[in-house]
Amino acid sequence: MYKALNxxxxxxxxxxxxxSAAIEAARAGAEVVLIDENAKPxxxxxxxxxxxxxxxxxxxxxxxxxxxxxxxxxTKENRVKVRLDCAVWGLFEDKVLGLVNQDKLExxxxxxxxxxxxxxENAVSFPGWTLPGIMGAGAAQTMINIHRVLPGKKILMLGSxxxxxxxxxxxxxxxxxxxAVVEAAPEIGGYGVHASKIRRAxxxxxxxxxIKEATGKDQVEAATIAAVDREWNLVPGTxxxxxxxxICVAAGLTPLAGLAWMAGCECVYLPxxxxxxxxxxxxxxxxxxxxxxxxDLAGVEEASTAMEEGRLAGLSVAExxxxxxxxxxxxxxxxxxxxxxxxxxxxxxxxxDKAKQKLVQEWQKxxxxx
Numbered sequence: 001m002y003k004a005l006n007x008x009x010x011x012x013x014x015x016x017x018x019x020s021a022a023i024e025a026a027r028a029g030a031e032v033v034l035i036d037e038n039a040k041p042x043x044x045x046x047x048x049x050x051x052x053x054x055x056x057x058x059x060x061x062x063x064x065x066x067x068x069x070x071x072x073x074x075t076k077e078n079r080v081k082v083r084l085d086c087a088v089w090g091l092f093e094d095k096v097l098g099l100v101n102q103d104k105l106e107x108x109x110x111x112x113x114x115x116x117x118x119x120x121e122n123a124v125s126f127p128g129w130t131l132p133g134i135m136g137a138g139a140a141q142t143m144i145n146i147h148r149v150l151p152g153k154k155i156l157m158l159g160s161x162x163x164x165x166x167x168x169x170x171x172x173x174x175x176x177x178x179x180a181v182v183e184a185a186p187e188i189g190g191y192g193v194h195a196s197k198i199r200r201a202x203x204x205x206x207x208x209x210x211i212k213e214a215t216g217k218d219q220v221e222a223a224t225i226a227a228v229d230r231e232w233n234l235v236p237g238t239x240x241x242x243x244x245x246x247i248c249v250a251a252g253l254t255p256l257a258g259l260a261w262m263a264g265c266e267c268v269y270l271p272x273x274x275x276x277x278x279x280x281x282x283x284x285x286x287x288x289x290x291x292x293x294x295x296d297l298a299g300v301e302e303a304s305t306a307m308e309e310g311r312l313a314g315l316s317v318a319e320x321x322x323x324x325x326x327x328x329x330x331x332x333x334x335x336x337x338x339x340x341x342x343x344x345x346x347x348x349x350x351x352x353d354k355a356k357q358k359l360v361q362e363w364q365k366x367x368x369x370x
Contacts, residue, residue, distance in 0.1 A: 007033045007081075009317055010097055010110035012088050012259060015043020016303045017295025017310035018116035019071040024314025025114075026078035028323035033108060034080050035099065037087040040146075041075075042068040043118060044303060047138075047145045064303060065145075071307075091263045095290060112290050112317045115260055116310060119253035119274065119296040124158060128214030137167040137250035144174040152246025156223050157181040158211055164250030165194035168203060171248075178203045179242050182225050184210040184232065212239060214247055223247055255297045264288050268362055272355040273299030279362040282337070283316035284309060287366050292317060299359070301352055305343050312336050 011022045014036035026032040034041070048064025075082060083101070090098030095113050099106040121136035123129075133152060137159065143149045155176050157168045160183035168178045181198065186208050188195050195205055212226040212234060227238035254275045257267055265278040266287040278286045278293045285292050294313040295306035312333065319329035344353040 005106070005108045007031050007108060007110050008321065009033070009112045009114065010035065010095075010108055011114045011116060011314075012036075012097070013043070013116035013118055013295070013297075014038070014041035014082065014084075015116060015118050015295060015306065016045050016068075016071070017118075017297075017306040017313075018043070018114070019068075019075060020307040020310030021114045021116060021292075021294050021314035021317075022080045022310075023071065023074045023078055024311045025112075025318045025323075026075075026080045026314075028315070028318035030318055030321055030323055032078075032080045033083060033110070034075065035083045035086050035088055035097075035108075037085070039085055041072060041082060041084060045071070047141045048303065067303075067307075088259060091259045112292065112321065113263075114284075114292045114294060114310075114313050114317060115263075115278075115286075115297055116293070116295045116306075116313075117256040117259055117297050119255055119300055121249070122251040122254055124211070124249050124251045126211050126213055128216070128220065131214055131216050131220040132218065133216070133220035133245055134214060134247045134249065137163050137248040138253075140246070140248045141167045141170060144170060150174055150176055151248075152244070153177060154179060154244045155246045155248060156211075156225075156242055156244045157248045157250060159183065159250030159252070160185075160188040160190055160195065160205055160207070161250055161252065162190035162194055163253070164248070165190040165198060167248065167250065168198050169194070169201070172198070172201055172203070176246075179244060180225075181205045182209045182211065183207045184228055209238075210234075211247070220245060220247055253296065253300045255300060257297060260286065260291075260293065260297065263291050265291060265293070266362070266366055268359065270299070270355045270358065272351045273301075273359075277359060279359045279366060281360055281363045283319075283333070284313035285316060285363075287363060290320075299352060299356060302343065305340060308336050308340050308343065312340075 008031040009025045011018045011034045022032045022034040045064045045068030086101040095110050097108045140151045143151050155178050212224045214220045215222050224241045227235040260278045267276040280286050292313040294309040318324045
C-alpha cells in the first residue's frame, strides 16, 4: 500500500448525506476530506429540479438543485477539502482508503470514516432488455437535468414509485412524450401528488401490467405490455404494443454497500430499505468502531432524510473526537431524531421507521455478543 495521507474524518460520497455530514463535522472543528467519484458534487440534489414539500425546516418550496448549491457553499465556508473524480476502490485495516484519481493510485488514512455511498438502480430483464434506448430512470434524469440531453422522444416508463412518477413529469417538461407509466402492482407505488401531476398532463398510469418484450433493430422501437395476475404471471390475450424509442426502468434502488462489506460492517437484508443495509446505532455508527453510515446506504429514503442522517453522523463523529460536548451533542441529536420521526410519518415512512428500529436492535444485539 502507498504511504497514506492523513485526515481526521473522511466522508465517502458527496450527495445530500455526505455533504451534510462533512459540513456538520467540519463546523465543529474537525479536519474533513469529502471524496466523490463524480466530476461534480451534490449527488441526487442537482437532478431534483422540483420543489420539496413537507415542512419549512426540510426545505419545503425549495428546489433540490438550490439546496445542493447551499450545501456546497457551506462546505467552502467550513473549509471541507473536496476530492472529485476520485473513486474509492478499497477500505482496509486501520481505516485506510484506497483511491484512484486520473489513473493515479493514492491512499488516505482517517481516524473516522462516514460512508454515504448512495444506491444503484435495479434492472428488470425481459426479452430485448439490452437494446440501446433502455435505461434506468435515474440515468434519464441525469441526462435531462444535468447534461440537458433528451434521451428520446417517445418514452415508456416502467415503475410507478416516486422516481418513476417524478422523472416522467420531468421528461414531459424536457419536451418528451411519455406514452404511459406501467406498474406491475395493482396500485401505484409513489405519492398520489406525483401521480396526479402526470395524469393531468394526459399520461396514463397502467397498473397490473408489465413489459412483455422490447423489439427493435439497432435500438428499441417498440414495447409490448401485458397484464399480470396476482401471481405476477402474464395474462394471455392482454398484449398491447406501443411504438417507443426509449424505455425507462424505475424498479427500485439498492444500497451500495460494497465498501461497508469490505470494512467488515455487519449488514441485514431489509426489503423496506432497499436490500442489504449496515446495522447501526442511533448515532449512525456501524458495527465497526469508527465507521459511520448515512443516507441511502443506511436505507433508501428521501433526500431530506438523507441530509438529517448525514447531520447525525457528522455530529456523532465530532462528539466522539471531542469537538462537541456530550450534553450539547445529545441535545442536538434529539432535535435531529425528532425531525427524522416527522419525515417518517405516514404509511411509507412508518414501514421504514420500523425497519430502522430493527437496524438499531441488531446493532445492540451485536454489541451484547462482544
